[in-house]
Amino acid sequence: MEFLAYFGGVFEPVAFLLLLGGTVGGLILGATPGLSPTMAVALLIPFTFHLSPTQGLILLGAAYTSTVAGGAVSAILLKIPGAPANIATALDGNAMARKGEGARALHLSFLSSGIGGVIGVLLLIFLTPLLAQWALAFGPSHLFWLAILGVTVIGSLDSKSFVKGLLSGCIGLWLSMIGYDDIQGAQRFIFHDALTGGIHIIAALIGIFAIPQVLDMFAKGRRKVVIETVAVPVHAFSDSVREIGRSGRPLTIGTIIGSIVGLIPGIGGQIAGLVAYDQAKKFSPHKEKFGTGHPEGLIAAESANNAMVGPSLVPLLTLSIPGSPTAAVLLGGLLIHGIFPGTDLFERNPEVAWTFINSMLIGQVLMVIFGIAIAKWAAKIARAPLPIMASAVLVLALFGSYSVQQSMGDVWIMLSLGLGMYFLEKFGFSAAPVVLGLILGPIAESNFVQGSLIANAVYDDWPNVMYFMTGPLNIVLIVLVIASIGYSFLSHRASARADAAQRVAAQ
Amino acid sequence: MTASRTQHLIASSIILVVALIVGWLSFTQQPAEAFLFPRLISVFFMVLAAWNFIRAFLALSKVGEGLSAETALAIAPGLLVTLVYVFWAAKTVGFYASSTAAFFILYTLYDPEPLSNGRAWLKRVIVTTIFMAIIYALFTLLLKVQTPRGHFL
Numbered sequence: 001m002e003f004l005a006y007f008g009g010v011f012e013p014v015a016f017l018l019l020l021g022g023t024v025g026g027l028i029l030g031a032t033p034g035l036s037p038t039m040a041v042a043l044l045i046p047f048t049f050h051l052s053p054t055q056g057l058i059l060l061g062a063a064y065t066s067t068v069a070g071g072a073v074s075a076i077l078l079k080i081p082g083a084p085a086n087i088a089t090a091l092d093g094n095a096m097a098r099k100g101e102g103a104r105a106l107h108l109s110f111l112s113s114g115i116g117g118v119i120g121v122l123l124l125i126f127l128t129p130l131l132a133q134w135a136l137a138f139g140p141s142h143l144f145w146l147a148i149l150g151v152t153v154i155g156s157l158d159s160k161s162f163v164k165g166l167l168s169g170c171i172g173l174w175l176s177m178i179g180y181d182d183i184q185g186a187q188r189f190i191f192h193d194a195l196t197g198g199i200h201i202i203a204a205l206i207g208i209f210a211i212p213q214v215l216d217m218f219a220k221g222r223r224k225v226v227i228e229t230v231a232v233p234v235h236a237f238s239d240s241v242r243e244i245g246r247s248g249r250p251l252t253i254g255t256i257i258g259s260i261v262g263l264i265p266g267i268g269g270q271i272a273g274l275v276a277y278d279q280a281k282k283f284s285p286h287k288e289k290f291g292t293g294h295p296e297g298l299i300a301a302e303s304a305n306n307a308m309v310g311p312s313l314v315p316l317l318t319l320s321i322p323g324s325p326t327a328a329v330l331l332g333g334l335l336i337h338g339i340f341p342g343t344d345l346f347e348r349n350p351e352v353a354w355t356f357i358n359s360m361l362i363g364q365v366l367m368v369i370f371g372i373a374i375a376k377w378a379a380k381i382a383r384a385p386l387p388i389m390a391s392a393v394l395v396l397a398l399f400g401s402y403s404v405q406q407s408m409g410d411v412w413i414m415l416s417l418g419l420g421m422y423f424l425e426k427f428g429f430s431a432a433p434v435v436l437g438l439i440l441g442p443i444a445e446s447n448f449v450q451g452s453l454i455a456n457a458v459y460d461d462w463p464n465v466m467y468f469m470t471g472p473l474n475i476v477l478i479v480l481v482i483a484s485i486g487y488s489f490l491s492h493r494a495s496a497r498a499d500a501a502q503r504v505a506a507q
Numbered sequence: 508m509t510a511s512r513t514q515h516l517i518a519s520s521i522i523l524v525v526a527l528i529v530g531w532l533s534f535t536q537q538p539a540e541a542f543l544f545p546r547l548i549s550v551f552f553m554v555l556a557a558w559n560f561i562r563a564f565l566a567l568s569k570v571g572e573g574l575s576a577e578t579a580l581a582i583a584p585g586l587l588v589t590l591v592y593v594f595w596a597a598k599t600v601g602f603y604a605s606s607t608a609a610f611f612i613l614y615t616l617y618d619p620e621p622l623s624n625g626r627a628w629l630k631r632v633i634v635t636t637i638f639m640a641i642i643y644a645l646f647t648l649l650l651k652v653q654t655p656r657g658h659f660l
Contacts, residue, residue, distance in 0.1 A: 047650065050649075050650055161568075161570040161571075163558050163559050164559065164570060166551075167552070167555040167559055170548060170555055170556075171552075173548045174529050174545075174548060174549070174552060177544065177545050183541070184538050184540055184541035185541075186536070188545060189529070214589075215582050215585070218585035218586065218617060219581045220617075221581040221617065222616075222618065222619045224619035386617065387613065387615075388634060388638075390585070390613060391609070391614050391638075392638055394592075394609070398592075399606070399646050399652070399654075402654065403650060406652065406653060408655065411593060412594065415589070419586075424518075426574050427510060427568075427570075427571035428568070429571075445544040448543070449544065496569070499569075
């Protein structure tokens with residue numbers, strides 16, 4: 001119950017204001033189609049430089065939590081999911097809004113998000129110290145394999161192509177090696193002066209997540225996008241609270257699935273929402289009503305995608321392996337403040353770690369209150385014209401990446417990586433494995449080098465093989481790396497065969 | 508929709524060339540100790556890039572919609588403005604002056620309102636002014652970021 005001692009930090013005036021600002025801003029950004037939660041958190045990181053690590057993390061955590069929930073507003077009122085996590089929400093949420101139950105859908109969405117989110121954060125609170133304790137037994141070889149596992153899991157699961165997912169991870173690992181080598185001081189892959197200091201993680205995150213979205217908005221050209229809106233008649237909030245009280249089944253299904261999905265590195269909210277929706281449908285006595293504006297589908301999807309948020313931080317805070325792309329950006333935010341997640345985070349920085357986690361718990365409550373209060377207003381902002389959003393994100397990306405080290409080199413790297421990522425995405429590569437490779441590369445390398453030194457001192461024959469590939473924990477981790485790759489290979493092959501069979505059947 | 512075989516071939520060739528350069532540099536540069544990890548990664552990088560190239564060559568690459576002529580034409584003006592803005596104007600002209608110009612030009616380029624609409628021009632000026640005022644308040648007044656001044660501001 002150590003976390004209870006750090007609740008005071010959340011209610012300090014500046015910290016609480018940041019929590020409020022992050023929640024409200026996150027709700028609005030989340031409701032805006034085209035601005036992903038990951039990009040929103042990446043663009044916020046430069047603003048945390050002038051804050052203490054705790055305050056910075058509170059802002060980022062609040063934005064992470066509320067962007068996921070905010071995406072439900074546009075999913076319900078405009079049938080445009082604000083984030084991939086809200087795809088399942090749009091199925092029944094918008095149908096409810098069209099039936100004149102928009103306010104009821106928004107109430108149920110935020111209440112189920114809040115309940116799922118609180119349970120998710122409680123899991124984070126109770127599981128993290130346990131896992132951190134267990135992780136104390138990890139040596140350099142285990143940490144090396146864990147970093148590689150992080151890249152292979154995200155590379156395998158977050159991509160439509162097995163080869164391209166892993167290749168994306170390799171590109172990220174290579175990018176992480178650019179610059180001066182820490183131990184030998186040797187220059188590596190420095191093709192331009194701007195790369196001398198290596199690739200700054202924040203510039204890279206902003207470029208990789210923001211620039212492709214700007215170009216996607218440009219790609220829509222001068223087309224006038226007409227978004228059909230629905231009227232939102234008033235609905236008594238107390239009725240919605242009672243309805244949530246009677247919706248134990250979808251709420252439980254959503255919360256359990258979201259929590260499990262969050263704990264598995266690399267899967268993310270989109271899968272959580274869709275799987276929970278599907279399972280809620282299977283277990284419902286009213287299966288036929290799903291997709292026609294049935295609240296059970298909405299409740300399951302929203303409780304799942306917010307229950308995912310807390311557990312996605314468990315592997316991040318204990319093992320430095322982010323559970324989702326947004327958690328990967330949060331990891332970048334931690335590292336720039338000199339906070340290294342891992343085994344001794346709760347020993348060395350308990351105040352930062354616990355205040356951050358507690359703020360996420362309070363943030364869930366604020367998210368429900370403000371989400372319901374500003375939902376209609378957020379939906380209006382969500383209709384902001386694309387040319388304004390594209391220009392604004394580009395200018396913010398430029399200022400944000402420059403402000404990190406006051407260096408034009410970072411700006412050039414930001415744009416170059418962003419343009420590269422846009423074209424890579426057009427050919428089926430994913431941003432998440434590139435970012436994971438970039439973030440976990442230095443962790444993998446430092447542990448690899450440290451492990452090699454130990455291996456040479458301890459073993460005479462095949463030192464690296466003996467050190468990195470023997471021992472029960474090493475073998476378990478190697479099996480997990482191979483299993484993540486094997487599972488992805490087999491599942492992609494199965495879906496390719498199914499596609500081919502469908503094509504043949506269609507002919 | 509998926510990209511054509513030619514597009515997949517071009518993309519996979521570029522990645523293969525990058526992987527080969529990374530591999531070649533990793534195995535030829537000194538001191539060898541500094542390139543131990545790059546060597547390890549570059550082997551996987553080269554193998555996966557070669558596999559990706561072979562799949563593209565055999566027309567097995569199906570993932571990714573590629574870049575259509577319509578998309579390329581739509582992004583071209585915005586991309587050109589972005590490149591000039593980031594790689595030249597921001598430093599030479601000045602951060603704020605170039606950002607104001609870039610915001611206004613991009614907004615105008617992609618605004619569906621006809622160019623003959625006087626009210627639309629007024630709206631663009633007002634939105635650009637308000638946005639840049641917010642950026643100035645955030646970065647210069649609040650975060651105290653010293654931006655390159657260039658010829659202007």
